Amino acid sequence: xxxxxxxxxxxxxxxxxxxxxxxxxxxxxxxxxxxxxxxxxxxxxxxxxxxxxxxxxxxxxxxxxxxxxxxxxxxxxxxxxxxxxxxxxxxxxxxxxxxxxxxxxxxxxxxxxxxxxxxxxxxxxxxxxxxxxxxxxxxxxxxxxxxxxxxxxxxxxxxxxxxxxxxxxxxxxxxxxxxxxxxxxxxxxxxxxxxxxxxxxxxxxxxxxxxxxxxxxxxxxxxxxxxxxxxxxxxxxxxxxxxxxxxxxxxxxxxxxxxxxxxxxxxxxxxxxxxxxxxxxxxxxxxxxxxxxxxxxxxxxxxxxxxxxxxxxxxxxxxxxxxxxxxxxxxxxxxxxxxxxxxxxxxxxxxxxxxxxxxxxxxxxxxxx
Amino acid sequence: xxxxxxxxxxxxxxxxxxxxxxxxxxxxxxxxxxxxxxxxxxxxxxxxxxxxxxxxxxxxxxxxxxxxxxxxxxxxxxxxxxxxxxxxxxxxxxxxxxxxxxxxxxxxxxxxxxxxxxxxxxxxxxxxxxxxxxxxxxxxxxxxxxxxxxxxxxxxxxxxxxxxxxxxxxxxxxxxxxxxxxxxxxxxxxxxxxxxxxxxxxxxxxxxxxxxxxxxxxxxxxxxxxxxxxxxxxxxxxxxxxxxxxxxxxxxxxxxxxxxxxxxxxxxxxxxxxxxxxxxxxxxxxxxxx
Ligand SMILES: Nc1ncnc2c1ncn2[C@@H]1O[C@H](COP(=O)(O)OP(=O)(O)OP(=O)(O)O)[C@@H](O)[C@H]1O
Ligand SMILES: [Mg+2]
Numbered sequence: 001x002x003x004x005x006x007x008x009x010x011x012x013x014x015x016x017x018x019x020x021x022x023x024x025x026x027x028x029x030x031x032x033x034x035x036x037x038x039x040x041x042x043x044x045x046x047x048x049x050x051x052x053x054x055x056x057x058x059x060x061x062x063x064x065x066x067x068x069x070x071x072x073x074x075x076x077x078x079x080x081x082x083x084x085x086x087x088x089x090x091x092x093x094x095x096x097x098x099x100x101x102x103x104x105x106x107x108x109x110x111x112x113x114x115x116x117x118x119x120x121x122x123x124x125x126x127x128x129x130x131x132x133x134x135x136x137x138x139x140x141x142x143x144x145x146x147x148x149x150x151x152x153x154x155x156x157x158x159x160x161x162x163x164x165x166x167x168x169x170x171x172x173x174x175x176x177x178x179x180x181x182x183x184x185x186x187x188x189x190x191x192x193x194x195x196x197x198x199x200x201x202x203x204x205x206x207x208x209x210x211x212x213x214x215x216x217x218x219x220x221x222x223x224x225x226x227x228x229x230x231x232x233x234x235x236x237x238x239x240x241x242x243x244x245x246x247x248x249x250x251x252x253x254x255x256x257x258x259x260x261x262x263x264x265x266x267x268x269x270x271x272x273x274x275x276x277x278x279x280x281x282x283x284x285x286x287x288x289x290x291x292x293x294x295x296x297x298x299x300x301x302x303x304x305x306x307x308x309x310x311x312x313x314x315x316x317x318x319x320x321x322x323x324x325x326x327x328x329x330x331x332x333x334x335x336x337x338x339x340x341x342x343x344x345x346x347x348x349x350x351x352x353x354x355x356x357x358x359x360x361x362x363x364x365x366x367x368x369x
Numbered sequence: 370x371x372x373x374x375x376x377x378x379x380x381x382x383x384x385x386x387x388x389x390x391x392x393x394x395x396x397x398x399x400x401x402x403x404x405x406x407x408x409x410x411x412x413x414x415x416x417x418x419x420x421x422x423x424x425x426x427x428x429x430x431x432x433x434x435x436x437x438x439x440x441x442x443x444x445x446x447x448x449x450x451x452x453x454x455x456x457x458x459x460x461x462x463x464x465x466x467x468x469x470x471x472x473x474x475x476x477x478x479x480x481x482x483x484x485x486x487x488x489x490x491x492x493x494x495x496x497x498x499x500x501x502x503x504x505x506x507x508x509x510x511x512x513x514x515x516x517x518x519x520x521x522x523x524x525x526x527x528x529x530x531x532x533x534x535x536x537x538x539x540x541x542x543x544x545x546x547x548x549x550x551x552x553x554x555x556x557x558x559x560x561x562x563x564x565x566x567x568x569x570x571x572x573x574x575x576x577x578x579x580x581x582x583x584x585x586x587x588x589x590x591x592x593x594x595x596x597x598x599x600x601x602x603x604x605x606x607x608x609x610x611x612x613x614x615x616x617x618x619x620x621x622x623x624x625x626x627x628x629x630x631x632x633x634x635x636x637x638x639x640x641x642x643x644x645x646x647x648x649x650x651x652x653x654x655x656x657x658x659x
Contacts, residue, residue, distance in 0.1 A: 315621060
């Protein structure tokens with residue numbers, strides 16, 4: 001149990017790569033925080049600095065109130081879990097979990113107590129005598145987690161621990177890890193490049209790009225109020241649609257405008273927009289699920305609709321993706337599988353203007369609440 | 370206990386008149402478990418003065434020094450018929466400190482022998498199958514990070530089935546260690562890198578030319594999702610259902626993406642020959658220098 005505080009942390013590798021740039025973050029005690037971002041954005045580097053595997057180039061790192069920049073890794077009270085989850089084939093589950101403690105010359109009865117306790121938490125008590133070969137993928141993961149749990153760390157560091165699993169097991173293990181976090185009541189710092197994983201696991205998410213934090217917030221807030229175009233595009237699948245346009249005002253009413261289209265903005269949304277951006281170059285963001293083609297929507301909100309050409313229809317069973325085009329602007333819509341749109345058709349579609357996102361084209365920052 | 374150790378102990382006993390030393394595979398009265406090279410055995414030493422523990426350490430060092438010299442000569446191809454516990458894996462480990470690493474290895478494995486040579490730790494690990502070797506070495510690397518908090522690189526050579534292979538095992542483990550920095554990987558198994566080795570043997574110009582001729586737009590690889598789609602599909606032996614499950618997307622989405630990849634790269638990787646070209650291009654680009 002501990003909080004972890006990053007103060008102006010930077011990492012420059014020998015050779016000059018600036019992997020992490022002025023990282024500031026306060027991770028609360030018992031929090032489950034997820035670092036997410038594209039490959040090479042500095043997630044692992046950040047984690048490895050907490051572990052003490054990489055030296056901190058500048059800034060201060062505190063674990064449980066103690067400055068740890070110069071504290072050797074073994075005295076930091078952290079445990080790491082990586083993606084490989086390799087287990088020793090010649091040892092049984094018990095021995096695989098006990099090994100780290102044995103190396104530390106922990107007394108035998110203490111080892112026994114801790115291994116059994118961890119096995120109970122992970123619900124693998126019945127597997128302690130098995131060899132790794134006789135375990136399923138999910139069971140192996142749990143044993144590897146057990147190896148970390150027996151150390152009683154203050155902070156768990158996990159670097160893409162699920163990336164080697166197939167999709168089904170990955171989904172299952174996400175839930176398991178969340179449960180584990182509840183039971184252990186310990187701080188978790190979790191790294192992934194998979195935005196779905198980030199969205200389903202963390203109390204808070206840290207989105208990174210090029211070594212710089214883009215946004216720190218709850219999954220809901222990140223999704224509903226992305227702070228810039230990068231975050232908006234990175235989180236959510238299929239990706240948010242982006243359209244160059246303007247905000248115009250006519251008779252006190254706000255519109256978004258692109259090409260020859262003008263769509264009225266609901267008053268509630270209009271109020272939250274920074275008025276400095278009226279008539280400026282902006283980027284309009286709309287998520288695929290907020291583009292509609294069903295009668296109900298089109299009839300209820302005629303002022304939000306226009307016609308677009310269907311290029312490809314992708315049937316996925318539980319939903320359908322429409323790849324559309326309007327005057328050279330590509331749009332992806334996620335619609336109900338009952339949609340009758342066919343490729344080549346001109347169809348009427350509507351934007352849910354209550355879900356619109358507006359960004360400054362120049363700085364890419366969000367310009368509304 | 371190997372002949373070698375028995376011989377060594379006998380020789381030692383015969384030379385030292387004032388002390389008796391007894392060594393067996395099984396426990397016996399007054400004996401303590403000791404490690405000598407690859408062996409764990411039970412030793413009772415009876416001598417008049419001095420510290421028992423220091424004495425045993427001394428014999429161990431003496432024995433292991435001899436063993437090390439023998440192995441070194443076998444690696445150089447000077448000594449033949451060396452009796453070691455085959456099949457044997459040779460690992461080259463590079464790290465900032467080896468003190469705790471040897472202790473780690475001896476705690477982990479019933480039988481293992483290691484020594485430092487040219488700032489690299491040579492590890493000789495008796496192991497039965499390549500599969501166990503891969504699993505064990507990955508686990509060792511994780512233990513080094515998780516338990517010793519050290520960064521390490523490990524090169525793993527071809528498995529030695531007998532003394533004839535030892536030289537090759539050692540050389541390939543060193544070659545694999547070198548490849549670690551080339552591939553930016555912490556663990557490299559020589560036997561797994563046949564394709565990379567093959568490509569490295571092709572002149573750079575020919576490699577560049579190959580990619581230029583066969584791959585229309587390498588820029589699309591900078592998109593992570595695209596790259597992942599390609600590698601997953603290839604790794605699933607071009608099986609659509611399996612790849613889409615692993616990628617967590619619908620079969621139709623995958624088909625659609627493969628169409629897009631086809632039109633952008635000119636390679637339809639559902640077709641074996643194009644898939645092979647794709648694999649080669651990816652490896653070449655991955656090895657850089659283009
Ligand atoms: N040991 C190193 N020496 C030099 N540069 C490095 C080293 N390790 C990482 N880098 C560089 O630092 C940057 C951040 O790397 P890092 O591994 O932290 O990224 P990541 O976000 O974990 O990416 P991924 O999702 O691919 O794991 C990258 O540009 C990488 O090439
Ligand atoms: Mg990483």
